[in-house]
Amino acid sequence: MLLIVPSRIVARGIEGVFNDLGEFFVEGILTDLSRTSEVRLRNMDADLIVVDPVIFDCASRASGRSRISEYSDAAVVALQTIQMEEDVWRQYDDTINIYDDPPVIIRKLRAVLSGRKDSPKAESQELSAREKEILVCVAKGMLNKEIADLYNISIYTVISHRKNITRKTGIKTVAGLTVYALLNNLIDASSIE
Amino acid sequence: MEVGTMENEAMVKKRNMKDRTVLSPTMKMADLVNLNYRLLGVLSRLGVNLGFGEITVEEACRKHSLDVGSFLLVCNVYTYDDYIPSGALLSTGKPADIVKYLHSSHAFYLDHELPELQEALERLVVQCDMKQKLIIDRFFSEYKKEVENHFAYEETVVFPYIESFASTCGARGYSIEQFEENHSNIDEKLCDLKNIVMKYLPETCDTVLRNDVLYHICYLEEDLDKHTLIENNVLIPMMTRLEENEKRK
Numbered sequence: 001m002l003l004i005v006p007s008r009i010v011a012r013g014i015e016g017v018f019n020d021l022g023e024f025f026v027e028g029i030l031t032d033l034s035r036t037s038e039v040r041l042r043n044m045d046a047d048l049i050v051v052d053p054v055i056f057d058c059a060s061r062a063s064g065r066s067r068i069s070e071y072s073d074a075a076v077v078a079l080q081t082i083q084m085e086e087d088v089w090r091q092y093d094d095t096i097n098i099y100d101d102p103p104v105i106i107r108k109l110r111a112v113l114s115g116r117k118d119s120p121k122a123e124s125q126e127l128s129a130r131e132k133e134i135l136v137c138v139a140k141g142m143l144n145k146e147i148a149d150l151y152n153i154s155i156y157t158v159i160s161h162r163k164n165i166t167r168k169t170g171i172k173t174v175a176g177l178t179v180y181a182l183l184n185n186l187i188d189a190s191s192i193e
Numbered sequence: 194m195e196v197g198t199m200e201n202e203a204m205v206k207k208r209n210m211k212d213r214t215v216l217s218p219t220m221k222m223a224d225l226v227n228l229n230y231r232l233l234g235v236l237s238r239l240g241v242n243l244g245f246g247e248i249t250v251e252e253a254c255r256k257h258s259l260d261v262g263s264f265l266l267v268c269n270v271y272t273y274d275d276y277i278p279s280g281a282l283l284s285t286g287k288p289a290d291i292v293k294y295l296h297s298s299h300a301f302y303l304d305h306e307l308p309e310l311q312e313a314l315e316r317l318v319v320q321c322d323m324k325q326k327l328i329i330d331r332f333f334s335e336y337k338k339e340v341e342n343h344f345a346y347e348e349t350v351v352f353p354y355i356e357s358f359a360s361t362c363g364a365r366g367y368s369i370e371q372f373e374e375n376h377s378n379i380d381e382k383l384c385d386l387k388n389i390v391m392k393y394l395p396e397t398c399d400t401v402l403r404n405d406v407l408y409h410i411c412y413l414e415e416d417l418d419k420h421t422l423i424e425n426n427v428l429i430p431m432m433t434r435l436e437e438n439e440k441r442k
Contacts, residue, residue, distance in 0.1 A: 169388065169392070170384070170385075170387075170388035170392070171385045171388055171389070172381045172384065172385060173381050173382050173385050175332055175335055175336075175382065175385070176332070176381075176382060176385030176386070176388075176389065178332075179328050179329070179332050179385075179389055179393075180389065180393060182324070182325075182328045183325060183328065183389070183393050183394070184393065189324065189327075189328070
């Protein structure tokens with residue numbers, strides 16, 4: 001497993017606890033998602049990532065999970081060190097708290113890993129509701145800035161949604177996405193142009 | 194572990210290079226086509242007819258007044274995915290021959306391949322409802338327009354520049370660098386079309402007709418990819434060399 005935790009003390013603590021228990025092995029520790037960390041994340045090939053969402057700034061926190069999945073297919077569990085909105089936690093495969101008992105944490109991680117083996121990336125291949133909303137905007141010819149303003153999210157989040165839409169559908173151009181939206185009845189032909 | 198894989202890849206690549214048949218002027222034309230049947234398209238675009246019996250590459254080129262070096266450059270790019278021509282080959286090859294090839298390959302796409310794809314696509318969407326048919330038709334004509342514009346720029350600006358450069362030894366007002374910078378990608382819409390036809394047209398579409406469209410798209414995709422490689426890895430470096438020589442004079 002891989003830790004993405006800004007506090008070295010917390011990271012070392014988790015590493016120590018897991019080493020004592022033996023089942024999970026901490027392969028690496030990142031303190032942020034800078035460019036060099038992204039490269040390590042891509043190359044590490046961990047089964048499981050534990051991330052403290054504090055590493056994302058407020059605006060991009062809601063899309064933290066999808067940002068990690070751009071670099072890694074691993075299961076991602078959030079580490080709760082401070083209180084955050086419910087939406088932030090919901091995107092992860094599960095949540096563990098720094099005050100959880102180690103056996104509880106182990107049980108959760110085991111469940112997450114076995115759950116993924118049963119349905120490898122099953123749900124992640126279909127477009128999410130939010131991705132469909134963004135896709136409709138793109139098909140209607142809206143700019144990233146306009147989409148960001150409409151949904152009150154950062155441009156960065158819009159771009160990350162668009163990347164995921166292209167990754168899932170294989171369609172890169174706006175014209176192609178428009179065809180997708182029309183064929184799937186997401187928009188009406190009269191709403192474009 | 195990662196370093197190990199990279200070394201491995203390099204070794205495999207080296208071994209592949211060693212095992213490769215070297216395309217040479219003395220090999221038989223028939224062996225060339227047996228090695229890579231995709232060269233059939235190259236031959237017809239260069240006006241080299243089949244029925245060539247036992248003649249060699251060299252003889253065929255002489256018969257059709259082609260420069261054998263340029264001919265082999267094109268064949269190599271078509272045959273080996275990672276082929277990068279050596280400096281020596283680039284300086285002996287003739288840009289005019291490369292342009293001749295690129296020009297007739299444009300004509301082939303516009304007069305032959307694109308209309309065939311369009312017809313196959315029309316046959317496929319006949320069964321779809323009117324709305325779906327219109328959407329696909331419109332997307333395809335947008336794609337076609339994009340390809341036509343892309344080719345038109347090369348035909349009216351780039352190729353005349355190269356021809357006049359060869360005849361007057363140097364031409365002003367343009368440089369191949371401008372072409373290099375403005376050389377746009379036209380592969381995205383085609384790839385989108387492939388995914389749309391494969392994944393998103395209704396299940397009721399006829400499989401044989403759908404496959405027919407997909408084969409056309411994949412062939413065109415591969416061929417355009419080689420076409421771009423010839424422009425980027427052969428024509429542009431060839432012209433850059435000539436321009437530099439001209440400056441030194």
